[in-house]
Amino acid sequence: MKLTRIELHWVRLPLVAPFRTSFGVEYDREALLVKAVTPDVVGWGECVALPQPLYSAEYVDGAADALIRFLVPAVSALPDVTAAAVGAALTAVKGHPMAKAALEIAILDAQLRQANMPLADYLGAVRPAVPSGVSVGIMASIPELLDAVDGYLAAGYQRIKLKIQPGWDVAPVRAVREHLGDAVPLQVDANGAYTLADAVHLARLDPFELLMIEQPLVEDDLRGHAALARRLRTPICLDESVTSPARAVEAIESGAAAVINIKPGRVGGYLQARRIHDICAAHGVPVWVGGMLETGIGRAANLALAALPNFSLVGDVSASDRFFARDITPPITMRDGWIEVPTGPGIGVEPDDAALKEASVRSEWIDL
Incomplete structure (x- = not known):
């Protein structure tokens, strides 16, 4: 394929409500979209980096700089541009997995559109629809939290995930569990806000029969997570810590992770995400797809990934209206707790021109 x-x-895109986690509050989604243009088709990808380096070292403008100065030139030198070749071509550039993932999926989208093949088929999906869970941010009060949870359950979401941090953990989790009873699947996500010294405190979450506690410690502390796992009854899920297939193996074999959240942007792309899925399946470790407040571009691609066989836990791929009054693609909708996997070529969606223009901040072209 020629680019x-x-x-x-x-x-x-403004969010329908502020989204607060242990590392900050987001009021809108600032995203970088990548469009790969060929003589016959175009492909789209989304970089999931945040505007500031708070979730990870990457940030939107830094990712754009890496794309312009290093990643796109590396791809332009390829005699035949395919997604598989892109991964190999980018290995010389250290880091920048979110930028690499965005470029890879844009090229893969174009490649699959040219071949008239859905991304789900290419990855090996086995389900036509995936169950949808919701991530609930830190609230100003427990009554506000309970109202939000009730609204999401009424909308049909099949699993509730609560963001937690020191000072907002045991009390809100207890309140939600008592409010909902034992039937609703519930888990928590700390985004690395605790230390191993908090083990006794975190063990106070065990009685609430949570599905998991996600990323309780900082991302580079696998040893600490393994030690914490031995002191908790609640399974530990790793997110930020798993950045590659090798890191996934290390997390599993060390006992640091009983569950893994796979985010394609965090691991360098959808092909890497599929490798991690396969590794976890071979080790009997369940996985699920995490969210990064994606627009419809990234959300559609995540749906294709979430339909693979070892994604046996409900993930964070929610409907467009969970975050946006108007998405840049036709809205991705949920019905009875399920979202259909796109069946069109490539990622199966593309931006609505009017919505893209409304959300646009600026653009830059790189001719090859």
Whole structure:
């Protein structure tokens, strides 16, 4: 496949409500979209980096700089551009997995559109729809939290995930569990806000029969997670800590992770995500797809990934209206707790021109 240019589009979409985690509050989604243009088709990808380096070292403008100065030039030198070749071509550039993932999926989308093949089929999906869970941010009060949870359950979401941090953990989790009873699947996500010294405190979550506690400690502390796992009854899920297939093996074999959350942007792309899925399946470790407040571009691709066989736990792939009053693609909708996997070529969706124009901040083209 021949590329003629790469386009970068900065967009900003206001959130329907502020989303607070242990590392900050988001009021809108500032995203970088990558468009791969060929003589016959175009492909789209989304970089999931945040505007500031708070979730990870990457941030939107840094990812754009890496794409412009290093990643796109590396791809432009390929005699035949395919997603598989892109991964190999980018290995010389250290780091920048979110930027690499965005470029890879844009090229893969174009490649699959040209072949008239859905991304789900290419990855090996086995389900036509995936169950949808919701991530609930830190609230100002427990009554506000309970109202939000009731609203999400009424909308049909099959699993509730609560963001927690020191000072907002045991009390809100207890309140939600007592409010909902034992039938509703419930888990928590700390985004690395605790230390191993908090083990006794975190063990106070055990009586609430949570599915898991996600990323309680900082990302580089596998040893600490393994030690914590021996002191908790609640399974530990790793997110930020799992950055590659090798890291996934280390997390599993060390006892640091009983569950893994796979985010394609965090691991460098959908092909890497599929490798991690396969590794976890071979080790009997269940996985699920995490969310990064994606627009419809990233959300559609995540749906294809979540339909693979070892994604046996409900993930964070929610409907568009969970975050946006108007997405940049036709809205991704949920019905009775399920979201259909796109069946069109490539990722199966593309931006609505009017919505993209409304959300646009600026654009830059790189001719090849």
